[in-house]
Amino acid sequence: MIRVTVWNENRSEQLIPEMKEVYPDGLHGALASFLGKEADFEVRVATLDQPDHGLPDEVLNTTDVMLWWGHGAHGEVPDELARKVADRVLCGMGIIFLHSAHYSKPFKLLMGTSCSLRWREGEFERVWCVNPGHPIAKGIPPYFELEKEEMYGEFFDIPQPDELVFNGWFRGGELFRSGCCWHRGLGKVFYFQPGHETNPTFHNPYVQRVLVNAVRWAEPVNWRNQLDAPCQEKPVEAMHADGETLTEY
Amino acid sequence: MIRVTVWNENRSEQLIPEMKEVYPDGLHGALASFLGKEADFEVRVATLDQPDHGLPDEVLNTTDVMLWWGHGAHGEVPDELARKVADRVLCGMGIIFLHSAHYSKPFKLLMGTSCSLRWREGEFERVWCVNPGHPIAKGIPPYFELEKEEMYGEFFDIPQPDELVFNGWFRGGELFRSGCCWHRGLGKVFYFQPGHETNPTFHNPYVQRVLVNAVRWAEPVNWRNQLDAPCQEKPVEAMHADGETLTEY
Amino acid sequence: MIRVTVWNENRSEQLIPEMKEVYPDGLHGALASFLGKEADFEVRVATLDQPDHGLPDEVLNTTDVMLWWGHGAHGEVPDELARKVADRVLCGMGIIFLHSAHYSKPFKLLMGTSCSLRWREGEFERVWCVNPGHPIAKGIPPYFELEKEEMYGEFFDIPQPDELVFNGWFRGGELFRSGCCWHRGLGKVFYFQPGHETNPTFHNPYVQRVLVNAVRWAEPVNWRNQLDAPCQEKPVEAMHADGETLTEY
Amino acid sequence: MIRVTVWNENRSEQLIPEMKEVYPDGLHGALASFLGKEADFEVRVATLDQPDHGLPDEVLNTTDVMLWWGHGAHGEVPDELARKVADRVLCGMGIIFLHSAHYSKPFKLLMGTSCSLRWREGEFERVWCVNPGHPIAKGIPPYFELEKEEMYGEFFDIPQPDELVFNGWFRGGELFRSGCCWHRGLGKVFYFQPGHETNPTFHNPYVQRVLVNAVRWAEPVNWRNQLDAPCQEKPVEAMHADGETLTEY
Numbered sequence: 001m002i003r004v005t006v007w008n009e010n011r012s013e014q015l016i017p018e019m020k021e022v023y024p025d026g027l028h029g030a031l032a033s034f035l036g037k038e039a040d041f042e043v044r045v046a047t048l049d050q051p052d053h054g055l056p057d058e059v060l061n062t063t064d065v066m067l068w069w070g071h072g073a074h075g076e077v078p079d080e081l082a083r084k085v086a087d088r089v090l091c092g093m094g095i096i097f098l099h100s101a102h103y104s105k106p107f108k109l110l111m112g113t114s115c116s117l118r119w120r121e122g123e124f125e126r127v128w129c130v131n132p133g134h135p136i137a138k139g140i141p142p143y144f145e146l147e148k149e150e151m152y153g154e155f156f157d158i159p160q161p162d163e164l165v166f167n168g169w170f171r172g173g174e175l176f177r178s179g180c181c182w183h184r185g186l187g188k189v190f191y192f193q194p195g196h197e198t199n200p201t202f203h204n205p206y207v208q209r210v211l212v213n214a215v216r217w218a219e220p221v222n223w224r225n226q227l228d229a230p231c232q233e234k235p236v237e238a239m240h241a242d243g244e245t246l247t248e249y
Numbered sequence: 250m251i252r253v254t255v256w257n258e259n260r261s262e263q264l265i266p267e268m269k270e271v272y273p274d275g276l277h278g279a280l281a282s283f284l285g286k287e288a289d290f291e292v293r294v295a296t297l298d299q300p301d302h303g304l305p306d307e308v309l310n311t312t313d314v315m316l317w318w319g320h321g322a323h324g325e326v327p328d329e330l331a332r333k334v335a336d337r338v339l340c341g342m343g344i345i346f347l348h349s350a351h352y353s354k355p356f357k358l359l360m361g362t363s364c365s366l367r368w369r370e371g372e373f374e375r376v377w378c379v380n381p382g383h384p385i386a387k388g389i390p391p392y393f394e395l396e397k398e399e400m401y402g403e404f405f406d407i408p409q410p411d412e413l414v415f416n417g418w419f420r421g422g423e424l425f426r427s428g429c430c431w432h433r434g435l436g437k438v439f440y441f442q443p444g445h446e447t448n449p450t451f452h453n454p455y456v457q458r459v460l461v462n463a464v465r466w467a468e469p470v471n472w473r474n475q476l477d478a479p480c481q482e483k484p485v486e487a488m489h490a491d492g493e494t495l496t497e498y
Numbered sequence: 499m500i501r502v503t504v505w506n507e508n509r510s511e512q513l514i515p516e517m518k519e520v521y522p523d524g525l526h527g528a529l530a531s532f533l534g535k536e537a538d539f540e541v542r543v544a545t546l547d548q549p550d551h552g553l554p555d556e557v558l559n560t561t562d563v564m565l566w567w568g569h570g571a572h573g574e575v576p577d578e579l580a581r582k583v584a585d586r587v588l589c590g591m592g593i594i595f596l597h598s599a600h601y602s603k604p605f606k607l608l609m610g611t612s613c614s615l616r617w618r619e620g621e622f623e624r625v626w627c628v629n630p631g632h633p634i635a636k637g638i639p640p641y642f643e644l645e646k647e648e649m650y651g652e653f654f655d656i657p658q659p660d661e662l663v664f665n666g667w668f669r670g671g672e673l674f675r676s677g678c679c680w681h682r683g684l685g686k687v688f689y690f691q692p693g694h695e696t697n698p699t700f701h702n703p704y705v706q707r708v709l710v711n712a713v714r715w716a717e718p719v720n721w722r723n724q725l726d727a728p729c730q731e732k733p734v735e736a737m738h739a740d741g742e743t744l745t746e747y
Numbered sequence: 748m749i750r751v752t753v754w755n756e757n758r759s760e761q762l763i764p765e766m767k768e769v770y771p772d773g774l775h776g777a778l779a780s781f782l783g784k785e786a787d788f789e790v791r792v793a794t795l796d797q798p799d800h801g802l803p804d805e806v807l808n809t810t811d812v813m814l815w816w817g818h819g820a821h822g823e824v825p826d827e828l829a830r831k832v833a834d835r836v837l838c839g840m841g842i843i844f845l846h847s848a849h850y851s852k853p854f855k856l857l858m859g860t861s862c863s864l865r866w867r868e869g870e871f872e873r874v875w876c877v878n879p880g881h882p883i884a885k886g887i888p889p890y891f892e893l894e895k896e897e898m899y900g901e902f903f904d905i906p907q908p909d910e911l912v913f914n915g916w917f918r919g920g921e922l923f924r925s926g927c928c929w930h931r932g933l934g935k936v937f938y939f940q941p942g943h944e945t946n947p948t949f950h951n952p953y954v955q956r957v958l959v960n961a962v963r964w965a966e967p968v969n970w971r972n973q974l975d976a977p978c979q980e981k982p983v984e985a986m987h988a989d990g991e992t993l994t995e996y
Contacts, residue, residue, distance in 0.1 A: 112859035114974035133435040172982025227861035235919025361610035363725035421733025476612035484670025684880040
């Protein structure tokens with residue numbers, strides 16, 4: 001079982017009445033709903049206004065893959081929590097940042113760049129797959145279309161993705177690296193640009209497929225329990241001579 | 250089920266009597282034996298001296314992941330077969346090149362470089378994992394040791410790996426990028442340096458684990474049926490207006 | 499001085515009368531003209547119908563950076579010549595493939611993929627820079643526009659670029675990785691998509707800037723004289739003890 | 748002219764008497780001395796105990812490439828200064844982190860990982876070049892040797908380098924990705940592992956060559972003046988229609 005936690009800021013839901021029509025159970029509800037249909041996923045939701053912002057240690061430390069949606073309230077996520085989330089990734093957890101989470105604290109911590117971009121609401125987007133052999137592209141055709149998305153345009157200030165999976169074309173003339181993968185520590189990071197709060201993007205079957213694929217891709221492989229730099233006093237050659245070996249990363 | 254084909258040149262087996270002690274069923278036999286224990290793998294073997302060099306179309310076209318071991322007889326693999334194998338990779342098949350297969354025709358075709366390196370038999374090797382979050386590193390500790398391997402040393406003339414998983418340390422003073430991943434077309438390629446014919450490398454449990462992991466990693470995601478460059482006479486914007494879309498890569 | 503050789507198929511020039519208006523001296527003439535203005539470039543031209551197809555050894559072996567334009571006559575470049583050009587890259591030469599050279603023999607040899615794509619003539623293209631810190635982007639704004647170019651669209655079957663510099667947006671709805679860098683052996687490869695023979699693309703000052711930058715980026719760093727895999731009989735640790743070292747890649 | 752600023756913590760110089768013999772003018776003095784011989788470099792030094800920690804805005808904002816050496820006093824660099832240095836990189840500046848600067852604040856900010864590693868003093872190191880076509884490898888042979896260096900060993904928790912140039916072999920049995928390049932924003936980052944304070948590493952001609960090469964490689968290409976994410980209210984297609992364009996990244 002992959003233990004999935006969907007974290008949502010859950011503020012637009014209160015502030016924008018028309019969101020109710022698109023996402024009656026909130027973005028987290030919509031995400032949890034289709035992810036929950038996968039037999040090998042165990043899905044929880046967590047939101048900013050819950051105790052410990054939805055992420056007490058017992059939740060964080062039992063999460064294999066997290067999804068993160070935030071927008072207007074990035075600043076309300078405490079720095080220590082953002083650090084904890086990022087460190088959990090370095091220790092092995094997978095994380096998927098959705099749309100405006102490009103400006104969330106954990107994403108910025110993990111990228112090391114400004115994550116700036118250009119933006120404009122209400123655009124037609126065509127999402128092209130440029131890496132059809134990538135696990136996140138499984139079942140995705142050459143492109144799929146979103147009648148209305150928020151345009152995010154280059155220059156997107158991110159480290160060059162380890163794997164670029166999707167490029168987004170916008171009718172207004174812009175384009176964007178819309179689906180990007182990175183390794184960070186023992187964990188994996190996927191950023192996916194579609195997902196503005198008032199668009200039915202997360203009801204789109206291709207988007208759902210991408211995110212299901214991404215959870216499986218981001219599943220932890222190995223875990224690490226600390227992030228220190230230990231002195232290796234005894235050379236591993238000497239350890240070898242003594243029949244010893246290293247077991248921890 | 251992942252349909253695995255283990256291709257082996259199977260010539261050293263005839264030429265080097267002492268190989269019998271290490272690999273009584275040949276390298277292909279040893280590989281097939283531990284791979285065959287995986288419930289989701291369906292394993293076949295194929296060798297150079299079989300009809301169609303072991304790879305008639307009905308085998309090649311029903312293979313999801315191939316393993317390739319060759320050494321002295323690279324030149325006897327016909328160019329058309331090497332091209333077919335490489336094209337099958339571009340269409341989606343995964344392939345794992347073992348040790349001296351760095352100089353095999355399909356590997357060289359897929360890399361586009363000379364694949365040259367330095368070498369010397371009979372060395373102690375310590376294989377370090379430099380990407381512990383990679384699926385191929387699942388269950389692998391910080392390093393594992395091979396008492397006797399053939400040293401392969403830099404400069405290894407390969408394209409920079411999309412993902413570098415293992416670095417090999419040799420007591421004689423050399424090092425080598427020993428576990429390398431690339432995407433090629435819709436397929437995936439893994440090169441793994443250990444595996445000289447007279448060493449019991451393929452009996453090593455970590456080596457076996459790496460190769461089992463690699464088969465899963467290399468499993469096809471999507472397939473493509475041709476490799477042409479079609480004229481896209483109708484702009485996809487016009488297709489959109491007509492309710493049409495593209496379905497083939 | 500960077501010794502630059504502009505190789506052009508020079509066949510469209512004979513077959514398409516209207517090319518004369520755009521490129522009265524042929525594509526090679528146009529390229530050589532603006533490249534020749536750089537004080538540190540020494541520029542020659544070479545064409546398919548010259549003796550030795552314009553590339554006798556004395557030219558090839560004194561070229562630091564080559565530009566390659568070809569289209570309808572890819573098949574007339576002998577395999578041995580294509581191999582020689584690719585090997586010269588592996589030994590250190592830089593090479594810039596222009597537009598339809600995606601299907602040239604040396605490019606395909608160096609990539610190891612099918613290099614297939616979608617295409618359509620007569621499109622508006624906006625070339626976005628997605629790596630403004632790259633030397634090839636020096637002096638290039640966030641994007642530049644080409645009123646009429648041949649659309650090349652994804653999926654472009656290339657190895658993931660080591661560095662992706664430009665993404666092309668086409669009004670018809672497609673996009674393309676339009677400026678891609680790879681290391682191959684000791685040499686460097688840049689692919690640039692704009693440059694259809696009947697469009698005035700090579701008169702565009704941004705395109706010229708990109709190509710001048712690309713020549714400087716592709717300048718050889720080190721050379722290698724052979725592509726063999728020598729036996730390293732004496733461990734480098736033993737060489738060290740004897741005060742010896744390796745000098746050749 | 749490339750405006751180079753050598754920043755050094757300059758504390759070991761006070762604490763370790765024997766450093767005087769190796770680096771009578773401090774590490775910054777030694778670095779500035781050989782860098783200053785390059786006709787196209789304009790070199791300044793800056794140290795932690797100077798006013799504004801050596802990096803007032805007028806220095807930072809007139810620096811093209813910075814070198815950074817720090818060890819015991821990473822914590823004394825104020826967070827705001829570390830942020831400023833990192834932001835200057837995102838805006839275009841090049842930066843070279845030396846040895847124990849793997850744990851400096853600006854490096855960690857730019858990497859987004861823990862930068863942890865294994866270490867041990869007093870080892871023999873052989874630095875192998877694995878990317879001889881890279882500008883930083885210009886003039887460097889297949890390997891060079893350092894009789895005594897501090898061993899830094901894997902797993903090194905860094906993002907996979909955009910370009911891996913050097914791999915370090917240690918006699919004690921460890922290895923390390925010793926020369927790593929990344930793009931961050933419009934700037935470039937090079938990390939180089941050799942350079943422990945009590946070893947004469949910076950007097951080694953190959954090390955000097957690497958660092959001179961690295962400064963040239965890291966030279967800014969384009970600059971950006973801010974790191975915001977502006978609303979692009981007017982689609983660039985509409986801008987095109989009105990004869991307008993974007994000029995700032």
